[in-house]
Amino acid sequence: MSEQPRLSARPSRQELRKAIVRLRLEVQRQELRQEMHQLMQPLQHVREMGEGLRRQLPASAPLWAAGGAGLLALVLGRNRRLRRMLRLGLLLIPLLLEARSRNRSESGDEKAP
Known part of the structure; x- marks a missing residue:
């Protein structure tokens, strides 16, 4: 809280x-701060659930993401532009996750004596 005007x-x-x-x-x-806090609570809850899921299933997380994107493509399959974006996402997500895991492992190897 800021100072009251003098x-x-x-x-x-x-x-x-x-x-x-x-x-x-x-x-x-x-x-506004209070409303933003109330609006962000569900998002924070979803983030925490996602982090917990990633900790429990680290190897199969890309498969879950690909399955979810595939299901979304089936549900919303009539829109061609959306379908193209989902295909691109399905191709790029595993590659990005693999590159991310490589970067983490390389930085961990450098720290080890």
């Missing part, structure tokens, strides 16, 4: 208006 002993109307505007802005900022 007013002189006998503030002018302009100073009072400025102080009121600053207080309103601060209240709006706090409301």
